[in-house]
Structure formats: structure tokens, C-alpha cells
Amino acid sequence: MKIVVIGATGTIGKGIVNVLQPHHEIIPVGHTGGDFRVDLGSKDSITGLFQDIGTVDAIVSAAGLARFGTLAELSEEDFLLGLHHKLMGQVHLVQIGVDHIADLGSITLTSGVLSREPIPGSAAISMANAGLEGFVRAAALESPRGIRINAVSPIWVSETLESMGKDGSDGIPSDRTALAYKASVEGTLNGEVLDVRDYASSGS
Template identity: 35%
Template sequence: MSALNSLHQQNVVIVGGTSGLGRAIAQAAKNAGAIVTVLGRSASTHEGITGISADITDASSLGQAFASIGPIQHLVLTSGARVGSPKLPALSEEELQLAFSVKVFGYVKAVQVALPYLAADASVTLTSGILARKPGPGGLLKSMVNASVEAMGKNLAKELAPRRVNVVSPGVIDTELWGAPGSDARNAVMEKVAPGLPVGRVGQPGEVAQVYLMAMQNGFINGTVLDVEGGGLL
């Protein structure tokens, strides 16, 4: 496999690719010539991208989905639980279980179930987040989850070699995670965050999607956390 590889006619599977960042990655991979399949609880086929309904916390549904796809050259995981940012006194057992079941246990389960279908030179790209290394009040839950994903990526890069495993760590990106497009709540978050970033603005989904494509295509990137956060860690 060369250092820089085309995605043309390669199977790219995105778990959590039905909205937001995952959808942007799916579109970018399709534009690069890949055969793209997105998995999610409400996945549907549209605009040349195949959708398969699957739950990242359910190994059986994941197995059925992967088996229907066949050999996978690139697996991308973007799923995450919709949880808030409670401080320790308010952090509930339910929030802990939900966050870890989707983004930690779910990621492990997805890679494990996908193994029989991953090409010998496949890439796997996980998704963490800036809070993995940016602590603050109310950030405990998301920091723990995202730090776990980053540790997972480095360990899997060693264990699954010569397959490559990387982690993309986005900062604040203008997606549905923050509310409906144009909503007051979403605009308020973007306006609050932007002045504190060295680039003076929040990120766009397409900008982050290009980093996922780089992780897929560059055969010498492995075991790495790729930060895309506008300088938010500085």
C-alpha cells in the first residue's frame, strides 16, 4: 500500500454517519470516489450513500450490517451519546452508563465485530473530542469518555497492525449537536466560543471531514490523535 491512497471504489463505513460530522465525512468520502455506507439507528439510503439501520450498542445488529457490506477498507466511528456537562454532584449513574456504553464500549464492540470484514491494510478512525485534554468544571464525563477513546486508539494501533488506527479530536464544530440550524441556542454557542479561539471562529463539518479523509488515505499516519480545534488547546 502506498503512502497516499485513493479512496476510489473503496468501501468506507461510517458508524454514526447519519447526521452532523458523520454525514459530512460520508459526503466527502463519496466525493472522493468511495463506496460509502452509513450505519445508525435512523439510517436511510440517499444521494448515492447507502444507509443501514444499526445500533452501536448492539453487537448483533452491527454484525448483520457489516456482513451485508463485505470487505471494509475504512471504518470510521463518530457515534456519541447526547449527554450534558453536569458537575460532579449532579452527575447521574444513567449519564455515566449512557456516555460510556455508546462511545467507549460501543466503539470497542464495533471494531471487534468488524474485524472479520476489515481488509488486511484497513484503516480505523475513532472520534474523541477536545475535552479529553482540556479539563474544566462540568467537563468530567466528556473528558473521561474522550480520553478513553484516545487510549483505545493507540492500543488498537499496536494490536491490529498492520491495520492503522487513528483518532480525530474535534473542537467546537457547527453541527446539529448544538441545536437546529439557525436556532438561537446554536447561534449563542457559536458566538460565545468563537472569540476565545485563535482562529476567531468555530469549525465547519467539511473542514473536519477532510482530516478523516487524510487519516484514511495517508498510509503512514498511525496511532495518532489528530486535533482539529482551531487552536482551542493552546
């Protein structure tokens, strides 16, 4: 399959590329670097990306900004970052990308465990993640030509915890997190939110 990976240069994106590359043709997309770049916050940028790369079999998104902060700290701008970027950025990716996917292809977005297992300080992120998961379940009902739409919900990634000076063993490594994305791309699921914990132990 020809698969475009948005956020390919990121912590999760690198794991996705590692896991899918042996089996598929991967088009890695970054924001600040790489041959192909996109800004999820701009519909024009998403449209331009697909003009450049043409038709693909699958779109995978491992990008989307949202901000941590207590309710007392979070400004309207902080909430809007998650809504405009992580939520609507990936919604626009579906709306624009669907016209550039082959029949029976797939789109896999990224939400996060905080939608269903919030922690203090996650209100803005939990809101964006929950909105995205609702969107995926509904959008899958309308997708044309057998195109499947799912979201992957990662828990903390080990490399992310380590970069914060925390114990990586409390999370799931990027390469194991990527197995949920592989299941979404290669399987038959549609309109589902895949919890990475259900896939992290499966063979790659």
C-alpha cells in the same frame, strides 16, 4: 476505497460523507434511518451490520453518546452512558469490524477535545473521550494485517454551535472537521489522535 461511515446522518458524519464521496465508495450508516442501520450500544447490531455489508477498506465512526452535566448532577447512569456507548460501543466496533476490513485498511473513531481541554460539566464526556484515545493508541499496536486504528478529536462543530443558538465561528464547520477523517483514512497514520485543528485548513 469502500468506506463504511457510522453516524453518516449526523452533523460530523454528513461532512465526512461530503468530503469522501467524490473519491470513494461510501456506505452510509445511520441509527434510525437509511438503508443500513446500527446501534453502537449492541454488539449483535454491529455484527449484523457487517454481515449485511461484507468486507470494507475502511470503517469511520462519527457516533457515540455521552452526557454533559455538573458533577453534582451526573448520576452513575449518566457516566455509564458514555462508557457503554461512546467508549465501549466504538471499542466493540474495532473488535468486531477488524475481521471485516481488507488488508492495510483502517478504522477511525471519534473522541473529542474535552479529553484534553475539559470545561465545567464535561467530566463524563472527558472520561469517555480520554479512555477512547488510550484505547486507540494501545489497540493499534495489536491490529493485524497492516490495519491502522486512529481517533479524530473534533472541537465544537460550527453547525452544532449554531443549533444551540451560539456563534458558529467559534467552531470548525463540519466539512472542515471532516478533513481530519480524510487524513486518517487516506494517509499512513496509526495509533494517533488527530486534532481537527491541525487539518481544518488543508486542501480537500
